[in-house]
Amino acid sequence: MFSGRVPALGANRVAGELARLRSEGRPLDDLTASNPTRVGLPYPPDLLAPLASPDARVYDPAPFGLPAAREAVAAHLAGRGVPVHPGRVVLTASTSEAYGLLFKLLCDPGDAVLVPQPSYPLFEHLTRLDGVASRPYRLEYHGRWQVDVDDLAAMVDARTRAVLLVSPNNPTGSFVRGDELAAVREVASRHGLAIVCDEVFADYPMEGAAAGRPGALVGDTEALTFTLGGLSKSAGLPQLKLGWMLVGGPEGLAAGALERLELVCDTYLSVATPVQLAAGALLQRSRPVAEAILERVRANHAALRRLAEGFPACRVLRVDGGWYAVVQAPAIRSEESLVIELLRRDGVLVHPGYFFDFPREAFLVLSLLPPPDVFVDAASRVLARASTGPR
Ligand SMILES: Cc1ncc(COP(=O)(O)O)c(C=O)c1O
Structure with missing residues (x-):
């Protein structure tokens, strides 16, 4: 059954x-x-007041999100040193949903994505629920956690479609650094893989820690990249259900991805209007x-x-x-x-x-x-x- x-x-x-x-x-x-x-x-008591905008009485479906909301996310990220064109911002209901959309975009049933190990346990469910196999690649601890790039490269086969990175990772707290990123990018370009970089915790570096460079893949021109984030962690507001993915990569590939994503997102139209209208104000007020x-x-x-x-x-x-x-x-x-x-x-x-x-x-x-x-x-x-x- x-x-x-x-x-x-x-x-x-x-x-x-x-x-x-x-x-x-x-x-x-x-x-x-x-x-x-x-x-x-x-939490300020009136934090969520912007959700009550009367403009939300009108439904104006937009597969990637309302232009003003995409601009608000781009402006927020620019303020954090991550310049991104609003046209490359795709709104989602959550990061979990973003994974589901990306698996639909990139994978046929039975294809595989590479996932870090140890990492976020939900990957097992997120992949499986979309008919995708998850293949682990190792993170090794040598005084800090690091991607075992040889292990990652060895896991690639004909069914592999993407490499998932989590920076900083849950639960190891390790940022993917420049040299690791360069090596992953090289493997991805060689095998035609997309890179999905989950940066939901990027706003929370420890004091004196060697942080990675959030948004490092946003303007990438070598591999097709998707950088994920959202209000859930960045604003401490998981209940509002607003996330984003930033599409990067060579012009032709990124355009091809956006065209297809538009159809996928249009099929669900899952982001509610009030939270989109309030996005800019919420990002400000939740600081x-x-x-x-x-x-x-x-x-x-x-x-x-x-x-x-x-x-x-x-x-x-x-x-x-x-x-x-x-x-x-x-x-x-x-x-x-x-x-x-x-x-x-x-x-x-x-x-x-x-x-x-x-x-x-x-x-x-x-x-x-x-x-x-x-x-x-x-x-x-x-x-x-x-x-x-x-x-
Ligand atoms: C690494 C990682 N990605 C994504 C998520 C889920 O984020 P969202 O609430 O936006 O689905 C979590 C939640 O804990 C997480 O740890």
Whole structure:
């Protein structure tokens, strides 16, 4: 009856234990929080007033989005040092939707895209739901996470259509740097692959970190490129459902992509009018929210590194940007057992590394979004438990 594109259903052990503890009413500190609207950030009360524009009573369908909204996104990005022509801005309901549109544009059923590993777990579902195979290429940690370009090149075959980059990556927090980008671009040009660069976390570099260059592929003339972003992370407003992709590449290829994308986007017309009319104002008004998020993730990251000095068995891996931190714990029990022990005994929820396909055990992924008092207290319990043998 049902298609095989829907991934297997069913809860894992961690989700099962979490549901059990919640049903008992056990208080838990959630260090997996990724929803910025639920972590006590100062959202101005009238932030969303621009959504009430009376102009939204008129429906004026536009496959790539209303011209004024595309201009507003281009102006916002120009202010962040990413010059892009509004004609190369395509509005989407979210970054997740942008992936779906791009897979339809680039892939026939059974074609493949290369995805970083470790990275964002949703890639498995996003690819599969569009009938596309995801082939992992390795990121290696040598004091910082880096693309293993040889592994990436070795994964290319006749069905490969695109390379996905995430910069900074979720959860490793690593920017794709200039030399990695040059190597990926070379592989992509040689094999006729598109490059999709997810920069949803680009506005959140850590202090003193070697950031990448956001928008580095926007004006690319060698390979067909798509740079993704959106209000979800840049404005801390995932509920508004507005994302964008920026199309780059050699003139002919980019024009061919835009022509076809127009048909794909026209089939769905999924971006609502009120959020498009409000885009410019929302990007302006949400600046204090983005600043508060940046301050929050930096403070929690600094606190985690200080705390870890007291737990030499654990190592906080280098993070250059984004909303997450990775702790390497002694592999004296499985990640799953450690995470379940943290839930039961310490009342803290963290993600095990295997959710993100880390190459080996034991890694824990901590969100840097929770309020600092909650974060510091819960993170110390995590470090203490991970440093102690299993019970
Ligand atoms: C790397 C990455 N890309 C995309 C998304 C989804 O963004 P959106 O809310 O715009 O779909 C997330 C959400 O966590 C993410 O981590």
